[in-house]
Every structure is written in structure tokens, then in C-alpha cells.
Amino acid sequence: MGRSPCCDKVGLKKGPWTPEEDQKLLAYIEEHGHGSWRALPSKAGLQRCGKSCRLRWTNYLRPDIKRGKFSLQEEQTIIQLHALLGNRWSAIATHLPKRTDNEIKNYWNTHLKKRLAKMGIDPVTHKPKNDALLSSDGQSKSAANLSHMAQWESARLEAEARLVRESKLRSHSLQHQLGNSGFASSSSASSPPVLNKPEAPPLPSRSLDVLKALNVGWLRSNEGNGGIVTDLESPTSTLTFSENAPPLLTGGLGENTMPMIEFVGTSGSSERVVKEEGEQEYLPEYKDGTENSLSFTSSLHDMTISMEGTWTSESLRTSGAHVPVGDVIAEEGFTNLLLNANSDDRSLSEGGGESNNGEASGNGSDFYEDNKNYWNSILNLVNSSPSDSPIF
DNA sequence: AATATGTTCAACCGCATTTCA
DNA sequence: CTGAAATGCGGTTGAACATAT
Numbered sequence: 001m002g003r004s005p006c007c008d009k010v011g012l013k014k015g016p017w018t019p020e021e022d023q024k025l026l027a028y029i030e031e032h033g034h035g036s037w038r039a040l041p042s043k044a045g046l047q048r049c050g051k052s053c054r055l056r057w058t059n060y061l062r063p064d065i066k067r068g069k070f071s072l073q074e075e076q077t078i079i080q081l082h083a084l085l086g087n088r089w090s091a092i093a094t095h096l097p098k099r100t101d102n103e104i105k106n107y108w109n110t111h112l113k114k115r116l117a118k119m120g121i122d123p124v125t126h127k128p129k130n131d132a133l134l135s136s137d138g139q140s141k142s143a144a145n146l147s148h149m150a151q152w153e154s155a156r157l158e159a160e161a162r163l164v165r166e167s168k169l170r171s172h173s174l175q176h177q178l179g180n181s182g183f184a185s186s187s188s189a190s191s192p193p194v195l196n197k198p199e200a201p202p203l204p205s206r207s208l209d210v211l212k213a214l215n216v217g218w219l220r221s222n223e224g225n226g227g228i229v230t231d232l233e234s235p236t237s238t239l240t241f242s243e244n245a246p247p248l249l250t251g252g253l254g255e256n257t258m259p260m261i262e263f264v265g266t267s268g269s270s271e272r273v274v275k276e277e278g279e280q281e282y283l284p285e286y287k288d289g290t291e292n293s294l295s296f297t298s299s300l301h302d303m304t305i306s307m308e309g310t311w312t313s314e315s316l317r318t319s320g321a322h323v324p325v326g327d328v329i330a331e332e333g334f335t336n337l338l339l340n341a342n343s344d345d346r347s348l349s350e351g352g353g354e355s356n357n358g359e360a361s362g363n364g365s366d367f368y369e370d371n372k373n374y375w376n377s378i379l380n381l382v383n384s385s386p387s388d389s390p391i392f
Numbered sequence: 393a394a395t396a397t398g399t400t401c402a403a404c405c406g407c408a409t410t411t412c413a
Numbered sequence: 414c415t416g417a418a419a420t421g422c423g424g425t426t427g428a429a430c431a432t433a434t
Contacts, residue, residue, distance in 0.1 A: 015403075015404090015428090037419075038420095051420085055402090056402090060402075087423065088423085089422075101421095101422075102401085103401085103402095105423070109400095110399070111400095
């Protein structure tokens with residue numbers, strides 16, 4: 001079934017790299033870049049497979065790698081993004097400059113996961129392990145609610161990734177047409193980091209826009225319900241990107257309309273729609289002054305992503321999906337609890353964390369504020385990411 | 393000092409996805 | 414359009430090192 005390992009070829013070395021091998025690889029890539037990993041080893045005089053070379057380069061030799069201890073900020077980012085994205089290490093890594101997905105994965109498995117478990121939190125779901133005991137007061141519903149939101153967000157991120165990829169492709173092809181316009185599209189994670197290539201102007205993070213849209217929608221929903229979130233559950237949710245959306249933007253933007261993103265929960269009696277309609281100017285310009293009108297506006301196919309069947313918040317479905325926001329915030333509380341415990345770890349004052357469980361969600365008196373803070377914290381960390389982060 | 397046990401992390405493996413001829 | 418090759422990604426392994434007994 002599966003492909004045979006590329007290193008099966010006789011004579012190819014495996015295992016730890018020697019300084020000499022590192023030097024060879026570095027020297028070769030510095031001079032030639034890496035066009036084809038498969039062809040690289042022989043050209044560089046290495047008895048390794050291309051895959052091994054690529055791994056060594058991306059995880060260790062790349063000059064833009066930061067090594068050493070993770071900062072508190074980085075830990076917080078990992079925990080929050082893991083709660084949102086799960087084990088999607090590469091996606092998480094895009095928000096942690098100079099850290100590799102492998103490093104983040106290792107750090108999670110050896111440090112953060114254990115810390116969570118120690119705090120009584122399931123590191124997979126980010127829910128308290130005694131969730132069942134809390135079900136009577138709505139904790140499990142809220143946890144499912146946040147999980148549901150994470151799935152939602154995750155699906156959206158993936159959809160955006162496709163948009164961005166397509167956009168970049170088109171942008172790239174336009175470059176060829178424009179010839180020496182002096183503008184190079186930003187590199188992505190999938191594009192090889194060819195050396196000596198002029199740095200491209202950073203593109204704003206689109207994922208941030210989505211989070212903002214979600215945040216706005218969420219908060220507006222709260223406003224209309226006195227701090228109660230309604231109808232978050234969407235057993236059949238659709239995500240629609242429409243290139244044919246009417247040009248809602250004025251002020252000379254002309255056809256540079258933003259994609260209209262709709263999140264429609266079809267199960268609820270009150271349709272919940274979050275739209276992002278040119279909320280922000282996201283029109284990177286070429287150096288010659290022409291706007292990059294290709295981004296998100298060109299002939300993208302109307303795309304409807306049905307996520308039917310992916311929502312598992314059965315409890316919400318049966319409960320009418322009216323969930324106190326404060327319960328959701330318990331998640332943030334646990335994350336903060338963990339981080340506090342982490343601080344304890346760092347200050348060598350072990351053992352004080354467990355007793356704080358009861359305070360995880362604070363007094364729960366201001367659900368609205370807590371919820372806002374949760375999303376703000378995620379937005380902040382996304383905001384703080386480099387704008388040219390090759391997340392997609 | 394010797395041995396057992398635990399921890400860390402670079403590297404490997406294999407599947408999934410994307411690219412290309 | 415199709416299939417093979419290339420690449421990306423996440424899970425897992427195992428050697429090296431640290432700590433406990």
C-alpha cells in the first residue's frame with residue numbers, strides 16, 4: 001500500500017547527523033538553495049535521502065530557527081492554539097516565529113501535555129477531566145460549545161487556506177505577466193525558502209480577519225441576548241465564499257470587493273450569519289502602485305463547504321443551544337490556570353496548582369467580559385504573529 | 393559506584409496531499 | 414485525465430542524558 005521508505009536505498013545513512021554532514025548541507029543550500037530535495041543529497045555529496053536532508057534543514061539548520069527554552073508567551077500561544085486547532089502543529093508553528101512544528105510538538109508532548117494532565121485537564125479536549133461531574137450545571141455543554149466553535153473555526157481556517165493558496169497562485173501568475181513589477185508574492189509554507197530571494201511585502205494575516213469576524217458576530221450575539229449566547233450550534237453549517245458578491249465597498253475600491261463569508265447555521269430558528277464584507281482594507285499594493293486586486297476577488301469559484309455531520313455537540317442540539325457563556329469561559333480559566341501553574345513551575349513552587357481548580361472560571365459573574373477576553377486573547381496572539389506568517 | 397528509571401528531542405516512518413509529466 | 418513523484422505533516426521511536434534508588 002504505502003510507498004516504500006525513501007531511505008531504503010542501500011548505502012544511505014540514517015540516524016543522527018554529523019557536523020560534517022551539516023556543513024555539507026548548509027554549504028550546498030547557501031550556494032544553490034534547494035530545488036529538489038531528492039536530487040540534493042547526491043549534489044551535496046551526502047549519503048542521505050532527500051527527506052532526511054529536508055528534515056534536517058527545516059528542523060535544525062535553517063538560520064531562522066530559535067532554539068532553547070520556550071517563553072511564557074510562546075507557551076500561552078501553544079496552549080491556546082492547541083485548544084483551537086488540535087494537533088495541527090504546522091498551523092500552530094506559523095504563529096510562533098522561528099519555532100518548528102517538530103519542536104512545538106515535542107514541547108507539547110513532553111511539557112505542556114503533562115502539565116495539563118497534572119491540572120486535571122484533558123490535554124486533548126482541553127476540558128476538565130471530571131467533566132461528567134459537572135454536566136449537571138452546564139459545564140459539559142459549554143465545553144462542547146467551545147469545541148464546536150473550535151471545529152467551526154478550524155474548518156474556516158482550512159477554507160481560507162484554500163482561498164489564500166489560490167490567490168497566491170494567481171498573484172504569482174500575474175507576476176509573470178507583469179514581468180519586472182518589482183513585486184514578489186510572499187512565500188508560503190509550501191514554497192521552498194529559496195535563498196537570496198528578495199523579501200516580499202508581508203500580507204496581512206487573513207486568519208485574523210476571520211477571527212475578528214467571529215469575534216464580532218459572537219459579541220453582537222451576546223449584546224442581543226443580555227450576555228447569553230444563542231444558537232451557536234450549527235449541525236449543518238455552510239461556509240460560502242462568493243466572488244459575485246456585490247461590490248459593497250465604496251471609495252474607489254471598485255471591483256476590489258472582499259469575499260463575502262457567510263456562516264449560516266441552518267438548524268436554528270434564527271439564522272445566524274456572520275459576514276465579512278470588506279470590513280478591512282486588505283489591498284496590498286504592488287510597488288508600482290497597482291493594487292493587488294487579485295487577492296480574494298478574482299475568479300474564485302463559489303465555494304460552499306458543507307460541514308454537515310461534523311458537529312458533535314449533541315448536548316447543545318438537545319438543549320436548544322442556549323448556553324451560558326460563562327461556562328465557555330471555563331476553558332479560558334483552565335488555560336489560565338495552567339499558565340499560572342506554569343509560572344509556579346518556573347518559580348519552583350510546585351504543588352500549588354491543583355487546589356485552584358475551583359477558581360478556574362473566576363466568580364463567573366461577568367460572562368460577557370470573560371468571553372470577550374477569551375477571544376481577545378486569541379486575537380492578540382494571532383495579531384502578534386508576523387504578518388507574513390506562512391500559515392497557509 | 394552501579395543500576396534502574398525517567399525525560400528529552402532529533403530523526404524516522406508512513407500516510408495524505410500536492411505537483412507534474 | 415491519470416499515475417507517479419515530491420513534499421508536507423503528525424505520530425512514534427530510540428539514543429543520549431538526567432535523576433533516583
